[in-house]
Amino acid sequence: MSLVHRVEHPLIDHHLCRIRDAATPPSEFRAAVNRLSMILGVSATVDLATRPRKITTPICETTGYELSVHVGIVPILRAGLGMVDPILELLPDASVWHLGLYRNEETAEPVGYYDKLPHENAPNIAMVVDPMLATGGSIDLVIRRLQRWGVDEIRVLSLIASQPGIDRVGRDFPDVKLFVAAIDPELNERSFIVPGLGDAGDRIFDTPQNG
Ligand SMILES: O=P(O)(O)OC[C@H]1O[C@H](OP(=O)(O)OP(=O)(O)O)[C@H](O)[C@@H]1O
Ligand SMILES: O=c1cc[nH]c(=O)[nH]1
Numbered sequence: 001m002s003l004v005h006r007v008e009h010p011l012i013d014h015h016l017c018r019i020r021d022a023a024t025p026p027s028e029f030r031a032a033v034n035r036l037s038m039i040l041g042v043s044a045t046v047d048l049a050t051r052p053r054k055i056t057t058p059i060c061e062t063t064g065y066e067l068s069v070h071v072g073i074v075p076i077l078r079a080g081l082g083m084v085d086p087i088l089e090l091l092p093d094a095s096v097w098h099l100g101l102y103r104n105e106e107t108a109e110p111v112g113y114y115d116k117l118p119h120e121n122a123p124n125i126a127m128v129v130d131p132m133l134a135t136g137g138s139i140d141l142v143i144r145r146l147q148r149w150g151v152d153e154i155r156v157l158s159l160i161a162s163q164p165g166i167d168r169v170g171r172d173f174p175d176v177k178l179f180v181a182a183i184d185p186e187l188n189e190r191s192f193i194v195p196g197l198g199d200a201g202d203r204i205f206d207t208p209q210n211g
């Protein structure tokens with residue numbers, strides 16, 4: 001089993017309600033995605049390693065603690081872009097590495113179209129951000145790519161994941177940690193999450209809905 005953390009908080013319920021509602025306009029949808037991502041981000045960073053640093057306050061010397069890991073934020077284009085700013089707000093020194101994928105509408109299989117990861121400099125921890133984990137095909141491709149790059153640890157932050165998608169990640173990548181705001185039971189005949197929220201990318205960027 002993968003390590004699945006469904007983050008529970010009344011604010012998660014509140015903002016999820018907004019993003020699931022088809023009547024929520026794009027500006028409010030984006031704002032709710034931002035808030036949900038920040039709450040997930042706090043949960044996904046609680047155990048990051050720190051090292052002591054001697055500092056001098058205006059009063060005296062003391063020891064503070066600073067992060068000792070190199071974190072890379074990996075948004076899956078396009079929809080993952082909506083989650084980058086709140087995670088960068090929490091981790092201002094993180095690098096951001098973009099990977100571009102879209103699902104073929106007929107087969108629901110992911111198609112890669114952007115990948116500029118270098119050969120070296122893999123971060124210790126990759127925080128993959130994508131609001132939706134449906135069949136798990138896109139995240140499968142991304143996890144394999146990050147493992148080839150040499151990332152030590154992969155954490156995936158998704159707002160809504162389907163149970164079949166979670167089962168797939170757990171079976172194929174038992175070391176990957178998943179942080180999700182909701183787990184929905186199923187996919188429809190077009191591989192959209194039910195009840196879900198429709199196409200996250202289209203709702204963030206106000207482009208015609210596929211779902
Ligand atoms: O788990 P899967 O079945 O692979 O589906 C999930 C993927 O589908 C969506 O992206 P989409 O293909 O709609 O691209 P977009 O972000 O450009 O809208 C979503 O943001 C995920 O990347
Ligand atoms: O329900 C879904 C499935 C894939 N991608 C989305 O944006 N929504």
Ligand SMILES: [Mg+2]
Binds near residue numbers: 202
């Ligand atoms: Mg989309």
